[in-house]
Amino acid sequence: MLDYIDKIKEISERLLKDCSVEMVIGFRKGTLPMMNEPCFARTPEDVGQFVWDSNCGINLANYLTDRKERIGIVAKGCDTRNIATHIIENKISREQLVVIGVPCKGMIDKHKIATLFADEIQTVTENGEKILVTAGGKETPLNKSDVLQKNCAVCTHRNPVFYDELAAEKVEEQQDVDRYADVQEIEAMDTQEKWDYFESLLSPCIRCYACKNACPLCYCPTCFVDEAKPQWVGKGQDPTDVRTFHFLRAFHCAGRCTDCGACERACPVGINMRVFTKKLEKDCFEQFGWEAGMSLDERPPLDTYRPNDPNDFIK
Amino acid sequence: MKLVKIDKKQWAEGLESLKKSFRLLGPVKEDSYYSFKALKEGEQPDFSFLNTRLSPKSLLFPQSEAIVEYSLDERDEDHHVMKAIETDDSPRAVLGIRPCDAKAVTLVNLNFDTSEYKDPYWVKALAATTFIGLACDTPKSTCFCTSVGCGPYHEEGLDLLLADEGETYLVKILTEKGGNFLSTAGLEAVDEDTTLFDAKKKAAEAKIISTIATDNLKGQDILDLHEAPFWEDISFACLNCGTCTYTCPTCWCFDLQDEIHGKSGKRFKNWDSCMFPLFTLHTTGHNPRGTKLQRVRQRFMHKLKYFVDKYDQGIMCVGCGRCVNQCPVNIDIRKVCALMNDHKVDEQACAVQE
Ligand code: SF4
Ligand code: SF4
């Protein structure tokens, strides 16, 4: 994917030069291994800082919410699906956007890679399918397929679902992936096992809200966790309140989550809270044949009413 | 100040016997990272960590702490009277605290223990605690302690400082509290001359490869920095999460929350973060720091300018690198500090009309 960057820069410069957009949103190189920082360019010169590699896992759709400018945005498959969701939910308009689609080959899991090495990681570089990690002065090659973010490993929409420009040839979509093995494992647990699993999963949570704030779907002007009248949930570290935050947030994402993985990536303590949203994503897929953000004109199943709904309870 | 040498085996035995008179808190490994926990019977601290994921500030200033309780039931004689919740102020020791985190305690103390106001919960916890530091012989690439008045063998805030030397610890006794700790442990110590200790200190300091400059911060004009053009660029990526402030050993802000069940209530002191919109929201609905840019600017201006001006003790950062390592979008205080320190007002720009 390293070779995408020339094209990304060329398109971005052109869009800024001919004033089709006022800003382009992309990534710049971070100060640490496996970290890139979302950034914007307002002039063709600013475009020079843009990078593209396997560390662009943050979902840039998150940076569009309620913006007023005309914007160019560099977007992977999942980002475009969240942009589509934003358009449907009136958080940005299609006319404001020039989508620079990036056919994605997957992002690498920084939490996982860090746990593979006892020493501090000094550098991480990539060469196609190989990820080269230097830790403790020693270089170790890893297969990218072994260290993909969990959601990328089972992603079936790597290509942008809609775009105005493309940064590269489309990639082949992954076939025969077992998308829901992780959810099925939890579904197979009995109630007590599930409860214990959730409890240990969430016990390191410091309630920093990085997961919710990294998610493009979580744009409510006041999140329910911050409401005071009524106060839906306590604000401290009581495990009941921590769980309530996670479960309720997941429900708010039902039928809207694209399984982009930004939430899990953002967590400073490496919690896979994504299993909650993924369960609901699976339910929407199985019960309504629905995958979020695949089209610009269909509303998600849970905010739609159809007179011919087959269920009685709704009539 | 005295330097002694203690055999590691004796040290471990000494700790075990100390558990009768001290609550011992030390780093333990959980999954892939380390955190400070109360050590159980037979449990030893694990000193093989570089730094803990969260700072040990929570040992004195917990993320959620119940401080008072009350009854709302008017049949109770003392209804609506706020009563302090009993805290355990028995002697405790924090084992293996890194010098940066120990210095951070002294910075937080500036806020919680002033001549005018004292936070009783903090003050009592601090008085009950002995701090046993562990010098850093293999600092991380993101440690910049030596630039901010600290260092891998820094002694501020510590009662003892341990340096690992093979089968032994070189132990610097820094306070009376520290000396008492050793004698309570019944540890036999051999007097040691300081040559080796000083050489180790020098070697560790040379391993700190990350540096920042803070020399101009004090001289900068507050309003110039406030109006500097770089804030939009710095704040763009920020998620306004609590990661940087919650993991920081020097961030001290908290919120008070009442939680009521039926007719009885408790008041909690919870960590808060200047990055959260709720932090400054007024009951009128007005928010003086309503935008992300304003909140990010506040965090860095507080650490790197307001604190500098108010206390004249350098910046409100000990260079532990936690926020650098854990920020989900890689906002790096070292970069921000350089922009602030190097900031020059563009003389060519039009002067504001008075
Ligand atoms: S819940 Fe997580 S995976 Fe789903 S859209 Fe939000 S950030 Fe992406
Ligand atoms: S990002 Fe992680 S620690 Fe922070 S609130 Fe979410 S799950 Fe908890």
Ligand code: SF4
């Ligand atoms: S500001 Fe960052 S580097 Fe400085 S003490 Fe806090 S967490 Fe550590």
Ligand code: SF4
């Ligand atoms: S600087 Fe980073 S860690 Fe701090 S609030 Fe912003 S995104 Fe979160």
